[in-house]
Amino acid sequence: MAGGYPKIAQFKDAGAFRSRLSELGLSLPVDERVLSAAESSPLAEPLLIGSERTGSSFRVGNRWCIHPMEGWDANRDGSPSEFTLRRWRNFGASGAKLIWGGEAAAVQGDGRANPRQTLATEENLSGLVQLRETLVGEHAARFGNTDDLLVGLQLTHSGRYSRPDGPPAPRIAYHHPLLDAKMGLDPHDATVVWTDDDLERLIDCYVAAAKLAEQAGFQFVDVKACHGYLLHEFLSARRRPGRFGGDFDGRSRILRTIIERIRAEVPRLLVGVRLSVFDTVPFATSREVGRPMAFDAVLPYDCGFGVDAHDPLTMDLREPIELLRTLRDLGVAMVNLSAGSPYYNPHVQRPAIFPPSDGYQPPEDPLVGVGRQVDAARRCKEAVADLPMVGTGYTYLQDYLPHVAQAVVRAGWIDSVGLGRMVLSYPELPADVLAGRPLVRKQLCRTFSDCTTAPRNGIVSGCFPLDAYYKRLPEAEALRRVKFS
Ligand SMILES: Cc1cc2nc3c(=O)[nH]c(=O)nc-3n(C[C@H](O)[C@H](O)[C@H](O)COP(=O)(O)O)c2cc1C
Ligand code: SF4
Structure with missing residues (x-):
């Protein structure tokens, strides 16, 4: 037991794992036997992305996706280092046919989350080419065919979490009473809040980065709107006056405008959006068991997206579903559903049994966190069936990841299963599953x-x-x- 919760490696088979899920009241489907591609696995089915609505389409070769995973390891000028290239090579070796963005690449220098974040700016065009070619080359060497491989680049501005030169240099959508306190940010400091004029220039940078991505050979860009970074923060900017805040229309304006502009100016490029589809209030910084920051004084809670204002530890998917419909109508080809933020509620965003050095002990069995993400994605898929969706949060399932992945895709709960941490420890997991090889247990991410x-x-x-x-x-x-x- 760790944190009082049984570890996944302790369950002796899928039946024992299923019993634990029912003990927790989770309705996660678990297939008894994992099929190979030759046995017609649902995970080996192609997935059609795009349509007449998006102006172009693509047949992705299977239902595995690699999530974007940055490594804090680019060179200072934003170009890839040997570490960065090795990670992308591993993504290509995974056998997954959908590469969701590789890693977050900043569209302008002040939006880097760390001094070693990859840049999606003119000076790094050859670096972007090198990243993509390394990945595609490895995929070709291992699997031959790359006609069904879809590779994108994730575009970001880190907003509140910007640290372009090391120390925090936040650029926020609005002052958030709990996050400002958590970060020690002066709630009256107007200099850290984006002006509408600066946002217009930022929109230009996103469009320029999309053009660059196309030039570098990427087939799509992900306009990242998750994990507390800038475009996610705007979705909860009810307290922000002016064009880019207030009601749903105002809060989603920057995201919509970037997408509309990319669609108009780079029409052959597909557009995806990675979205934190629900959230909770921030959790307190602590090494003890995680607990939410005191929020009674800010009820009804108006600073979350996908959060019930009267019970902000509970999700409310009404606005996120409205946004998904809006994105579909704007011609977004696919979405990748995530949740929360690694900075203020990591147990929601990446369920783990062992916290990172700045994290708290898990406040729930991490399986509950997995179940929450899978269930939210199922509800989104049910509501907006014609928008292809990738699911997140599967790594913690470890030995049973393929059993659940196969079951959720077969049941139509999600179109594609994304891998985050698992691809760092065990890049070849999708290829092994599709080939019907047993999992290499010592490579399974144990979080x-x-x-x-x-x-x-x-x-x-x-x-x-x-x-x-x-x-x-x-x-x-x-x-x-x-x-x-
Ligand atoms: C080291 C590390 C780097 C990450 N980098 C990114 C990133 O660049 N962009 C992004 O959208 N998510 C990033 N994530 C989040 C993952 O893509 C994923 O959502 C998360 O790990 C949960 O999925 P998992 O349970 O499969 O790990 C990162 C996570 C980790 C652990
Ligand atoms: S096992 Fe490896 S990939 Fe998994 S959480 Fe630990 S360090 Fe990350």
Whole structure:
């Protein structure tokens, strides 16, 4: 037991795992036997992305997706380092046919979440080409065919979490009473709030980055609107006056405008959106068991997106579903559904049994967090059936990830299953499942969170516990010192 919760590796088979799910009241489907592609696995079915509505379409070769995973490891000028290239090579080796953005790339310098974030700016065009070609080359070498491989680039501005030169340099949509307090931000500091004029220039940067992505050979861009970063924060900007805040129309204006402009000016490029589809109030910074920050004084809670204003620990999917319909009507080809933020409610965003160094102990069995994400995605899919959707939060399922992935795709709960942390420790998992090979258990991500602890302490990210390449680096020793200091 860790945090009082049984570990996944302790369950002896799918039946025992299923019993634990029912003990927790979770209705996650678990297939008894995982099929290979040759046995007509639902995960080997192609997926049609786009349509007449989007102006172009693409047949993705299977139902596995690789989520964007940054590594805090680009060069200072935003170009890829050997670490960055290795990660993208591994994405290509995974066998997944949908590569959702590779990693967050900042559309302008002040929007980097760390000084080593990849840049999607003119100076890094050759770096972007190199990333894509490395991935596609590896995929071709392993699997031959790349005609059914869809590769995008995730575009971001880190907003409240910008640290382009190391120290925090937030640029926020509006002052948020709880997040300002959590970050030590002066609630009256107007200089950190975007002006409408600056936002117009930012929109131009997103469009320029999309043009660059197309030039670099990417087939789509993801206009990232998740995890507390800028375009996600705007969706809850009820307190912001003017064109880009207030009602739903105002709060979604910046996202809609960027999409409309990209669709008009780069018409052959597909557009995706990664969205935090629900949220909760921020959790308190602590090393104890996680608990929400006190929120009674801010009820009804007007600072969340996909949050019940009267009970802000509960999701309310009405607005997110309205947004998904809007995105579909704007010609968005597909969405990737995530939740919450790694900065203020990591147990919601990436369920883990071991917290990172700046995180709290899990306040619930992490399986509950997985179930919440899978269920929210199911409800979104049911409501907007004609928009292709990728699901998130599956890594914590570990040995039973393929059993659940197969079941949810077969049942039509989701179109494609995305992998985050699992692809860092075990890149070939999709290829192994499709080929009918048994899982390599010692490579399964056990959610040790070192890939988050490392960058929180200025060290490059990577799977230090399980990936021999990272285990051997001098950074592994530095990480050990941080963890046990
Ligand atoms: C080290 C690390 C880097 C990440 N980088 C990104 C990123 O660049 N863009 C993004 O949208 N999500 C990022 N995420 C979130 C993941 O894509 C994913 O949503 C999350 O890990 C939950 O999925 P999982 O349970 O499969 O790990 C990152 C997560 C980790 C652990
Ligand atoms: S460090 Fe490795 S095992 Fe730990 S959470 Fe990250 S990917 Fe998983």
